[in-house]
Amino acid sequence: MAAKIPNRTIEEALDMQTGEIIEANSFFRLPESDLVRYRRIQQEAINGLGEPRFVCAFCKQILKISGTNHKRGAITHFAHLRDSEYCPIKTGSNYSREEIELRKYLGVKESERHIDLKQQIFNALKGSETKLGTEKIQQESRISSVSHWRRPDVYAEVSGIKIAFEIQLSNTFLSVVVARDAFYRANGIYIIWIFNFSKNTQYIDLESLMCKDIYYANKRNAFILDQEAQRMSIQNQELILLCIWWETTSIVDQNDSPDKLFRKYIRLSDLCYDPTNFKLFYKDCSVPLVNDEDKFMGNLPTESTPIQQFDRFEAILAGPVDRPHLVSVLEEQKRERIQNIMNQLANGTATLSPLEIDGKWGYGFEGEIVIEPIYTKVDFFKENGFAKVRLGEKYGFVNFKGEEIVPCIYDQTFEIYNGNLIARMGVIWSCRFIEQDLEEEIPYKWIKRLQQDLPLLLVSTSQKIFTESSSQSSTIEKSRLYGLMDFEGRYLLAPQFAYINRFINGVSEVEREGITMVANYNDGKVKIAYK
Known part of the structure; x- marks a missing residue:
């Protein structure tokens, strides 16, 4: 079996x-x-x-x-x-499939391997500043258009030509690749996707569908920064890549059998530029899929892909248009998109994702900025429609409209539960009633969440007492007695217990005055029973 x-x-x-x-x-x-x-x-x-x-x-x-x-x-x-x-x-x-793929893509960009490869490309380009006239070499620099932005791994201008270098380490995000291709093309920036195959080719290989999606769109050229290319780049103080291309003797059939593979280590100066698709290539090995392209392309709906949308945008900017009017039109279109997103958020068919720009965090949806990135840190939105944010060292909460329903003034907060929030400002704990915009001080000096799967807070009235003499400073902590409170500020157990353990299947062990007892949690209430 x-x-x-x-x-x-x-x-x-x-x-x-x-x-x-x-x-x-x-x-x-x-x-x-x-x-x-x-x-x-x-x-x-x-x-x-x-x-x-x-x-x-x-x-x-x-x-x-x-x-x-x-x-x-x-x-x-x-x-x-x-x-x-x-x-x-x-x-x-x-979250849509595209949003999930984008988050995975951003995760890959944070890996040690990705950071190391990015630094190697940057160093190699810096070494060729004099030789090739390479300038404006930057890592993770932000490139903005009217309503979109991207941050390539490495950006450089070679003899005045703008080039974005993107490292490809994953095989699951074609939608992200297409969107980036379209953005750079619309903004007159050439893009070169760089693979990295190590000695063990377990990461991605040229037979994967994702790799084919990239190299077929790049005149069947693939660029690889393998170990030999890394060594040669360091030795020659310029970027050297392994180029692999496929030459075909006849039109491609379903088995793709006529292909012959070639490989060569090349310099940037060896590459040609495709001004139509804004791609770099060494050998043009393009092959039409059919003799009559209209069989496929003639029936496509208008602007059915991101590239077509960016093509239209590029054509508008290139023409003799009234720039202020164009910006006004684009801003109105953006407002309409934001309103459409808001409608989806309101009816629960969309969820905002955290996004980071220049070290600040906000929220977006499908590439559109919805809540401006002004925060030091943000959490995911919860099912109640609120998200915890941090501004400097202070915490607050926002809704999907970007409204700070709880201002960033608290030193510590727990999640909003049934419209209430437990928060600390300085040494004072309080229960904030969100809908009434009221606060009620809590008499406890120490509060901590007991466990993640239950809305229970461990509370204590004890606090640390600091003493200082001419010879030394010391800290004395009174014996703590613990109690329980729920997320709505209701007291479930008074602080009379020496310890309260985590609840497992609704049951916890507690001790009061040397006697061990059992606490049962059910339907928002805690009852004590002797063993």
Whole structure:
């Protein structure tokens, strides 16, 4: 009988060392010895003894490698930590496939491997400043148009020609590739996608559909920064890439059998420029898919792809138009798009995603900025329609309209629950009633969330007392007695207990005056019973 495939919540993880998107089905087929080794690495990172190898491809939080209750000793799946922050994968979400792919793409860009390759390209271009007239070399610089922006891995101008260098380490985000191609083309910037195949070609290979999507659109040229290209770039102090291209002796058939593969290490000065598609190539090996292109292209609807939309925009800008009027029209179109997004958010068919621009965070949807990036840090939107944000060292909450329903004035906050918020300003805790815009001070001096799966707060009236003499300073902490409060500010247990353990299946162990008892949580209430 074939082994049953586990029903996994987390289907993909991000390898922070290689930048690879790991598919769980393939990963958990590795030899048990490898899985045990990776499991230990993850646990050491969880314990603060090192950096994690794998994180969630969506929220970037550390993952643990776990077994199953159904098969003792089997290692079967990735899991978030019990006390991890919110992640849409854990609760389900309305994120589109394109948004999910974009988040994975941004995650890959944060990997050690990606950062190292980006630095190597930057260094190689800096080395050729005099030789090739390369200038304005920048990493992650923002490029803006009227209503869109992008941040290429490396940007440079070679003899006055603008070039964006994008490193490709994943094989799952064609929609992101198409959108970037279209943006650069509309803004007169050439783009060169650079692959990186290491000695073990497990990351991506030229037979993958994603690679074909890129090199077929680039006159069947693929550029690779492999180990030899890296060595040659350092030695020659200029960027050298391995170019692979396919020459075909006849029209491509379904089996693609007439192709012959060629390879050569090339310099930027060896490349040709395609001013129509704004791509760089070494050999033009374009092959039409059919003799009569109208069989396919004639029936396409107007502006059916991002590239067609950008082509129209580019044509407008290139023509003799009234620039102020054009900007006015484009701004009106943007307002209409934002209103359409707001309607989708209001009826629950869309969800905003965090976005970062120049070190500041806001929210967007399908490439459109909805809430301006002004915050130091932002969280995902919860099902109640609110998101926690940080401005400097102060916390607040926003709704999907960008309104600060709770201003960023608090030093610590817990999530909004049934319209109420527990927050601390200085040493004063209070319960803020969102809809009434009222605050009620809470008499406790110390509050902490007990566990992530229940809306319970651990509270105490004790506080640290600082004493100072001429010879020394010391801190004395009174014996704490703990109680429980819910997220609406209601007291469930008075602070009379020496300890309160986490609830498991609604049951916790507590101690009062040396006597161990059982606490039962049900329907928002806690009842105490003697053992």
